[in-house]
Amino acid sequence: MALSGIQIYKMLPRTNCKDCGFPTCLAFAMKLAAKQVELALCPHVSDESKAELAESSAPPIRLVTLSANGNSVKAGNEVVMFRHEKTFYNMPGLFLRVKDDLSPEAIKAAIAPAEAFKVNYVGIDLTMDGFAVESVSGDPATFAAAVKATRGATKRPLVLISGDAAVMAAGLEQLDGEAPLICSANSDNWEAMADLAKSHKAALTVSATSLDELAELTGKISAKGVEDLVLDPAFRQLNSSLIAATQIRRLALRKNFRALGYPMITFPGDAGDVGRVSVQAAQAIAKYAGFVVIDEFLPEMVYPLLVLRQNIYTDPQKPIQVQPGLYEINNPTADSPLLVTTNFSITYFSVANEVEGAGLPAWLLVTEAEGMSVLTAWAAGKFDSERIAKDVKRFGVAEKINKKQIVLPGHVAVLSGELEEDMPGWEIRVGPREAVDLPGFMRDAL
């Protein structure tokens, strides 16, 4: 169980010696509780405390890393059930599955667009994470050829799928020096699969339709020395897969149940119909999957899935921000006034709501101020004339409006002088201090 700062503090030497680099033992204890530092930084902690603290700080869900050619995908190491409790750390990898009934050329053609896919979302390039190759032929040579063709078309990590150890061995031969994921060990084949995973340093998926069976298998396999396991609770319905995923995560986090302390893989592609595939994939991203495998590469579906993943894995401890940019309120025209404020969401909402509610058209420039309110951002030097001028340029404001006039929040009237210098040719107006007075100001003074 996680310990609170004070609980950890009681186990530390309490000398405030600062050797750990923190000003007090309590400050260090709070960082430990937040899992932001390692206990090893304290040279004076007793062995007894060390043992007790190590127990509470071991990751309850194992980190599994797939890698190939310098690319890697990580899953696991999660510490909470709900993102608001802390954050979700390792985004689930999105994989496209191909099957070995396709010719090598067809495999390459299927992979090429997904491999090349790169879409920009708020300055981040989103891509697919890897590919999965499944044997439907049951023939080692065919599978090997398919894996080879796949490896020829992408440098990203791979997932190999076959229940037959001989087939799997042939596929793995193609991936020397990589850490792929192999699917799946079950109660029939687990020993052979575990041996393969061990000899090829591959991660191994364990598949079963009950948690008891899953736990029994992972226990046996880890006893053979294979530690990088991935769970496939083989439910394919939204309700059952949600419940299984929740129960597995709960057991790992709340009960520290090691046998299920592994990341999970899901196969929304099995659902077939695009509507169901997209919903299942979205659920998997929101609810605990470590790897998500789809069967058809559709950019119009992959793009929103990757965005959803990005959103869900945003650190909720950061101030609530809106995207900096030029916002339209009540369908403004080129003659509508231009207001400026910071990207703290509450600030944005109060300004936008007042203006919107009054039915007044306006352009609202929201600047990058690290999610601080106007006064706080100004105090911390994050909302100054330089930044405003920069964002006016960045968002092409001048092209949208006729009159070069900008309205500053009244709280930062002090910026008007500097802004005149930084934005030559612009008229700088000082608006009211409170958003509630904005409509009146816009009606009377603009």
Add this chain to the structure above:
Amino acid sequence: MAEHTVVFDAAAEVSVPRGTLLADAARKAGVEISQPCGGQGRCGRCAVKVTKDGVRRRSTLRLSAEDVEAGYALACQTVVEGDTEVTVPAQEKIARLLTTDRTVAQVQVPTGYSAAADQTIKRFGLTLTPPSMVDQTDDWSRFTAGLRQQAGIELGHISLPLMRQLGAVLREGEWQVTVVLDLAEEAAPRLIAALPGLLPDSAPLWGAAVDIGTTTVSLWLVDLLSGEVQVQTAEYNRQISRGEDVISRIIYGSKNDGGQEMRGLVLESIGQLLERGCRRAKIDASEVMKMTIVGNSTMMHLLLGIPAASIRLSPFVTAVNQVPPFRAEDVGIGIHPEATVDCIPGIASYVGADITAGVLSSGMDDTESISLFIDIGTNGEIVLGSHDWLVTCACSAGPAFEGAGVMHGMRATRGAIEEVWINGSTYEPSFRVIGGGQPQGVCGSGLLALLAEMFLTGILDKGGNLNSSLPTDRVREGEHGLEYVISWGHETKNGDGPANDIVITRVDVDNLIRAKASIYAGFTILADSVGFPLEAVDQVLVGGSFGKYINVEKAVQIGLLPDMPWEGFQFLGNTAVKGAYLALLDKHARARISDIASRMTYIELSADNSFFEAFTSALFLPHTDMDRFPTVAKALQPELETEE
């Protein structure tokens, strides 16, 4: 660039480039214009009247259309664009009745204080054998030998200026000499003064304790031998004219010569207090041998002339939290030049020496019970803990409870409404005015009471919205939305100007609720940070000058202070200067402050979202989570029943 002429009060003429601020032109012309908000265009107090128009007003915030029509302009927001003539209205005379002077309480000397055992400044009388032809020992050796033999002290440090004077002093006193030493560093005593002749043992040995507040500077003159406080005096911090809050002052201090100017202003304030104090004690300032100073980190940086810019910028670090003792002359304070100036350590940008000293004087660091200590000022600094652990944070409550940023707010001086009651059926208020007579505005305690009364009578709902459907004409639509009239114009005295109604607006209410929410959120975050339930706190210690007049019941009703039994609250007054006094007297107390500073854990509220969460939760009357305020919930109950 074109130059324009600006004439102030038909007398001072100055030529400035086009685009110069009127405020800068005035400074160049030697005309003093007060800028309490530091030139941010926020306070409106630098309004001047433009009689010959050659200006452009960037902002007219706080001026009405009629004011502008009549020629008024804000000096800090108006630029010169042609030849101009300006008159500067006579500065509103600031009321001098300081809250700190209203209740000068007798200060008890700490029990068991012994100068011999506790004081680091020591005075000795030495009688030396005069030199002669048979004893040609040099003056210095004779002096140090005497000190060794008669006081048992091996001198460690002496300054060159003192060395220069020594011979003359010894001879003037006919080889009798009084020495004052600083023994703080045991291995190396430092000579502060050598004075001709001997003094009676009963003669006081003077020290001073100083608290540099953002608003008020306080100074106590103390006899270090008896421990008695002989004089208490306080004055506005002269830096106010360059900004009311620390941020404005840091910004001002970071510009050009602003830092020097800020340092000069606070030194002037201290000098003024010294002069007044010494006059009352009938001594010369050079007789003061030690000064212990507390203040928030910004004040300390500005006093020492250390750049303060990093304090306000992320990641919010100070240049220095803990400085060694300095010579008075080096700091620029007009007591004995060799006197020790001891600046008490702070711990972070927004938790300074005033708080470490406050913790000391509250005694919370020395007891097993868990205390919550709050120093309410422009910033609310909060400390939670016991002898075992201490955590602290600072929340910027803003100056609303000091009467600033509120339409008819004012300081707690004559004419301020300091207590309010509202009739629950007629919605008519009654109030008490400081000094009696007619009201001019509302001070912090009055605003707090007003908020509580408006809430309890249903004029405000829990969200702070005014209810316009009540049968009273006191709730009306004003310039900033709905407002409540506390006092009608004909009841109000407002200088010679037109009689104005005193009102509290929806914007004011929002400001006050934000201020109280900020402080309460600080409480909850501190408690959460260590996993300690706020309800389990044994006592709440309230410091700051505001703390003396606060009405606990009302403060709880609006959710400013936690809902706990009244006997758990203690009001301590100015804990900062008291802590400075204790540290000045007693080296053990001084060591305790260092200990407090080294083990107090600072929680940075802007590091994550939790403060904002707690703040939003507290942005409600009394709080979104009613379970935290059981007695208030109970007080509201009958009202709910009648509504259903």
Add this chain to the structure above:
Amino acid sequence: MPIEIPKDKWPGSVREITLGATAADGGTRTSTVTVGGEKALPYMHFEAQMPHKPVIALEIRDRLPDDWSTLLLEHWGDTAKDPAAWAKAAEATGVELLQLTLSLTDADGNPNTPENAVAVVKSVLAATGLPLLVFGTGQAEMDNVLLVAVAEATQGERLVLGICEDKNYRTIVAAAMANGHLVNGRTPMDVNLSKQLNILISDMGLPMDRILMDPTTGALGYGIEYGFSVMERLRMAALQGDSMTQQPMLVTPGFEAWKTKESKVGKDVPAEWGDWLKRAIHWETMTATALIESGADIVVLRHPESVKRIRVAIDELSAVPEMA
């Protein structure tokens, strides 16, 4: 030894709220909809039975909207010019509720009037038997005028009137209270604000079983994570027994998703965005999926294809699974 699954036993539950009234109860609806009643986190069937499935509302307008994506306008065609016809077509998509949004002006730019609002609401009520949610224009003064008139003209229908906000709730709540309607309270993505508005509304005397809360959400890519987490937290607070958070939650993923650039714009966008219409449907569907996973009781959508997909998802999630 079988694994012992940790089960949450929550002390609290979500309030049950019934929308719409049939003739027997003083209204004219042919069906009513009850939402809420959850005693566990969404779809945790192994912990508690889920008394009511989440429901879908389709949004229609009192006139052809000016600001909707052309994809939506093309889909609805001329139907969208007549609110009654639109309501019928909407009902045919299989939704349980209709949500009618009033416009600030008529097509010529003249301000909307209470007479017009009442006429439109009545025509919609006449055209369909589904319970109805009537949301105002978003401008406080106008909403207070229009919604009071609508509330009075439809007494006893148990309409949901919206949108109450913390600075403008009194008039709408009073109208709902006097005329037997419900209200929807909207707050901007914050647990405390949601709770505060519930307190303010209930302090006026409106029974809690007539208050829906709309914690607001951003669309996918535009802040959905805030709405997602706020809803998860509100639902947990409700289950923990915090009485002022136990209202069923309504969210408007249709409105949010269809104002994004991804849904609104078909030209001059990156090729990686894929097919416009398919993308727009995905955008609305995935936004709604995330929200039903986090506790939404009512989702308001705009496109029938999204309705179809979310219907399948809700049915699948709400069925008690057979698990080993």
